[in-house]
Amino acid sequence: MNQLFINNEFIASKSTDTMDVINPATGEKIDTITFATEAEVNDAVEKSKQAQLEWEKTPEPTRADHVKLLIPLLEQNKDTLAELYVKEQGKTLASAKGEIDKAIQFIDYMTGLSMNNKGEVLQNSRENETILLTKKPIGVTAGIVPWNAPIMVLMRKVIPAVITGCSVVIKPSEATSLITLKIAELLRASTIPAGLVQILPGTGETVGTQLAQHPDIQLISLTGSMRAGKSVYAESASTVKKVNLELGGNAPVIVTSNADLDKAVNYIVTARINNAGQVCTCPERIFVHQDIHDTFIDKLKAQMEQLTVGDPFDESTDYGAIINQQQLDSIDDKVQNAVKNGAQLITGGHKIKRSGFFYAPTILDHINLEDSAFKEEIFGPVLPIVTYSEFEHALNQANDTNAGLSSYIFSENLKEIMLATEKLKFGEVYANCEAEEVVNGFHAGWRESGLGGADGIHGLEEYYNTTVSYIRYD
Secondary structure (H helix, E strand, O other), rough: OOEEEEOOOEEEOOOOOOOEEOOOOOOOOOEEEEOOOHHHHHHHHHHHHHHHHHOOOOHHHHHHHHOOOOHHHHHHHHHHHHHHHHHOOOOOOOHHHHHHHHHHHHHHHOOOOOOOOOEEEEEOOOOEEEEEEEEEEEOOEEEEEOOHHHHHHHHHHHHHHHHHEEEEEEEOOOEEEEEHHHHHHHHOOOOOOOOEEOOOOOOOOOOOOOOOOOOOEEEEEEEEOOOOHHHHHHHHHHHEEEEEEEOOOOEEEOOOOHHHHHHHHHHHHHOOHHHHHOOOEEEEEEEEEEHHHHHHHHHHHHHOOOOEEEEOOOOOOEEEEOOHHHHHHHHHHHHHHHHHOOOEEEEEEOOOOOOOOOOOOOOEOOOOOHHHHHOOOOOOOEEEEEEEEOHHHHHHHHOOOOOOOEEEEEOOOEEEEEEHHHHHOOOOEEEOOOOOOOOOOEEOOOOHHHHHHEEEEHHHHEEEEEEEEEEEOO
């Protein structure tokens, strides 16, 4: 596929820079994508700029009415979208459909906020003068979308931008450009005016860098790795544009002696195997109280070994494929290194021998806290475990990371829950549940996990600038 989506048209890229699209579940090539050239990126940004200047004149509730018409298009095309999604990305069919449903819910909620653009009247110490604070669209924006949730995150970049009167240029992940361009067909079929959403496949080093440096782009929003986020942050400095980053996590899970172990194990496994563990909010580091360690391990091992891994189109499959060979090798390297350094392999610990890229459900007990499988985001179906004796010590170890996205606590003791929500230095704390980023919440990280955030009214406000007007009337 050599098409770009510019000004509501699919056009052939003039680039010779291409990449094969591989089905992660079979290892077979399903298509070839062509990347955008520098000139094509500039053309898309210019068309976005012109479209945005007209669009901002449209009342916000009217903009929302146009956006809301995407909902029936997504509903009518859900099966087709989900099938392509599974082939390109490798997650289960049920998970793919669930993500589309979440995107629909997100659109419905965000369009409902269109009457909430509230300014302020500020107090003034001078007579006969009023101060008004008003919110205005920030302008042309750019969104860099990851491969692990390309539909939902695409909507996080597109929907708030269009509702607030902005336009957006999207760089999809190279690994999931096909499903993103398929969504573009629905954008074209909608009543959203031409030029407000452009989609340009390419690499981070080329298209991503150009968008970050482009003087006409006023906000760039990236969801991806810490490395990619830091690069975009640095490249954006030359134009001092607003940067919104949702980066990697390294979520700690504290299981106290007061936990309901059946509940804890069920939620931990459910969260860990979501998209084969390729989710930034997944449990990454498990801290288990020493008094319940053995029972916890037995229950966890039993549940992990009951999982079915394989064909993502099979309804009985619990999780599907790893995105590519490179990621599969990275997971295995970290596991083997941990075992070499003394971790006890409870179950799994190997690639699954079949076509495609699959990794067995894995538990590493008594892992070295300095191992990469514990200190870094492993992004796979692996659970590294350590024990603790003092709750305060567990909280300190949980916070000992450069990441700060999500965290978990399992306890039936209210004091422990409240202490954890107070002391865990993460954007999200999940107490006795798995990760669920609700559309009216705020998904944001601390430290190197990001800047700004998404979802809810706070996510919408990322796309506004503010003007303070001093009005003298004497």
